[in-house]
Amino acid sequence: MTYTLETQYTSKNFTPAAQVPAIFGMPRTITGITIHHWGGLGQLFETVRQWLCTNNVPTSAHYIVQAGLVSCIVAPENAAWHAGTARGNATTIGIECRPEATDEDYATVAELIRDLRATYGDLPLFKHSDWIPTACPGVWDLPRLDALARNQPPTEKDWFDMANLDDLKQAIRETDNEKFSRQGSVGGQMSKQDFFAWFDATMASAVRQAASAAAQAVLNTPIPRIGGGTITLATMAAYSDANREAGQQVQTSLVEQAVKAALTDGTVKVDVSVTGGK
Ligand SMILES: [Zn+2]
Secondary structure, three states: OOOEEEOOOOOOOEEOHHHHHHHHOOOOOOOEEEEEEOOOOOOOHHHHHHHHHHOOOOOOOOEEEEOOEEEEOOOOOOEEOOOOOHHHHHHEEEEEEOOOOOHHHHHHHHHHHHHHHHHHOOOOEEEHHHOOOOOOOOOOOHHHHHHHHOOOOOOHHHHHHHOOHHHHHHHHHHHHHOEEEOOOOOOOEEEHHHHHHHHHHHHHHHHHHHHHHHHHHHHOOEEEOOOOOEEEHHHHHHHHHHHHHHHHHHHHHHHHHHHHHHHHHOHHHHHHHHHHOO
């Protein structure tokens, strides 16, 4: 086992095996495991252990578990008081789990389940709420625990069943930032996010180059001239530009000539008098 097993603490709250038939109406048998959580987030393992050993409510469990640490406070042979029903108490082993339920907590609870199954057979898992109406065992996910205890990774279905939208978004973000090995001569690692950014930039640049090359090709394609022979669009455009410039030059020089003529032959005076209305 990879966890520390404490056996030096014993709860006063349990029914010895021999008295179980009289108290619960059936013999002590071990045919299942009931999973609990101890409820208050942030509550310490040691505080819970102390309370389950000494309270007068009366309440107990067989095991208390957090990552790497297991305390057996009632021997499984006897009936701890954890399920809230005679059958739950008489027939199952009760495990109190840390409500924070981290991956490490899961690993240790799963290992304890594996060890108990090695001793008592293939025990099914029950939630406390399978026995009585209660919020216990909180977020603890029994299919995930069962899969871990059997050394199987949780199936995709289990994962989607327990994941909410925020979990999924977070998982996708984590996948985006996860680094992947790069192939070939480049080597090293790159996240999916970086890869897509690089891919988008490269594609955009390739599209720009292709568009520019296509436009050049069209401009340089010879087309037939009305008067015979061929001309490219580029040449025609240059020709048209030149014509336009030539046309502007002609217009400009015509205006200049008109102004000069007006200045030298007195036409301006006539014009001014006309526009002045006299
Ligand atoms: Zn419970």
